[in-house]
Amino acid sequence: MPTPIKLSSRNDYESFLEKFDTFLLDCDGVLWHGNTLLPGVREVLALLRQKGKRLIFVTNNSAKSRASYSLKFKKLNIEVNENEIFCSAYIAAYYLKNILKFPKEKKIYVIGESGITEELDLEGIRSCGSSEDDDGKDFDFNDIHPDPTVGAVLCGLDTRINYKKIAKAFNYLYSNPDCLFLLTNDDSTIPYNGTLYPGTGSLVAPLIKSLNRNPDAVMGKPNKPMMDCITNEFQLDVERTCMIGDRLNTDIQFGINGKLKTLLVLTGISKEHDILIKNAPIVPDYYLPSLGDFSELCK
Ligand SMILES: O=C(O)[C@H](O)[C@H](O)COP(=O)(O)O
Numbered sequence: 285m286p287t288p289i290k291l292s293s294r295n296d297y298e299s300f301l302e303k304f305d306t307f308l309l310d311c312d313g314v315l316w317h318g319n320t321l322l323p324g325v326r327e328v329l330a331l332l333r334q335k336g337k338r339l340i341f342v343t344n345n346s347a348k349s350r351a352s353y354s355l356k357f358k359k360l361n362i363e364v365n366e367n368e369i370f371c372s373a374y375i376a377a378y379y380l381k382n383i384l385k386f387p388k389e390k391k392i393y394v395i396g397e398s399g400i401t402e403e404l405d406l407e408g409i410r411s412c413g414s415s416e417d418d419d420g421k422d423f424d425f426n427d428i429h430p431d432p433t434v435g436a437v438l439c440g441l442d443t444r445i446n447y448k449k450i451a452k453a454f455n456y457l458y459s460n461p462d463c464l465f466l467l468t469n470d471d472s473t474i475p476y477n478g479t480l481y482p483g484t485g486s487l488v489a490p491l492i493k494s495l496n497r498n499p500d501a502v503m504g505k506p507n508k509p510m511m512d513c514i515t516n517e518f519q520l521d522v523e524r525t526c527m528i529g530d531r532l533n534t535d536i537q538f539g540i541n542g543k544l545k546t547l548l549v550l551t552g553i554s555k556e557h558d559i560l561i562k563n564a565p566i567v568p569d570y571y572l573p574s575l576g577d578f579s580e581l582c583k
């Protein structure tokens with residue numbers, strides 16, 4: 285496994301940027317933690333635009349739709365076109381519509397937030413669950429009345445997860461083996477405020493355990509649906525495209541799977557020792573402390 289190259293000087297930054305025309309940029313842990321932009325990120329994105337680089341934003345976070353993400357960028361004073369954003373909720377709707385050809389008469393039971401239901405609505409795919417099951421009432425097993433038209437369960441980040449949602453999803457999947465079990469992503473943790481919290485992959489662990497069944501498909505990085513959706517909309521020259529991420533087993537693996545070059549930043553999940561230890565399983569081509577470090581070129 286080659287040794288990752290640490291970028292640490294102005295010359296390093298300049299020669300690195302000259303190698304690529306397109307950057308796939310992860311969001312949580314690279315651009316921001318929640319709604320807080322990481323230092324220097326706004327300047328670096330503006331610099332990349334000035335240099336004529338193509339930017340594609342690739343997030344496993346399914347809480348927001350493409351439209352909501354472009355609004356988030358706008359509120360952070362960063363101009364991003366909706367068609368530059370590939371969030372896992374959009375990938376899920378794209379995959380159900382175009383790859384699975386999910387039947388019109390069927391419905392999706394959703395554990396997740398508005399990002400998923402908005403993107404499904406845009407593709408004309410009917411859904412139930414999500415905030416309908418947020419209620420704080422005491423759970424009653426007699427409250428479970430399965431909708432016979434549900435043909436798939438789709439799970440994403442849900443900060444209002446509860447027993448009722450897990451019980452309903454379990455019931456759909458347990459009572460009908462043909463019911464599809466789909467995840468927007470399976471990140472174990474999410475970086476926030478300089479620490480970590482449980483991610484989508486950890487929220488669905490009770491379902492996987494109780495069903496003794498793994499998901500039929502996972503949409504987000506490092507998996508194929510995310511890359512298929514991007515390459516369906518953008519022609520990528522893999523030699524001149526770099527994936528920039530904070531998580532080795534999603535972002536960097538995604539770049540490796542796509543035969544892209546990869547840059548790890550240390551402002552999110554993965555740390556320097558994760559790539560410098562002997563026989564590290566996943567190693568980026570390059571790494572640096574933070575995306576904001578490139579703002580050295582703005583001075
Ligand atoms: O659990 C999650 O949903 C993920 O940790 C999180 O949202 C990852 O987002 P990304 O780093 O792909 O932008």
Ligand SMILES: [Mg+2]
Binds near residue numbers: 312314530
């Ligand atoms: Mg990330």
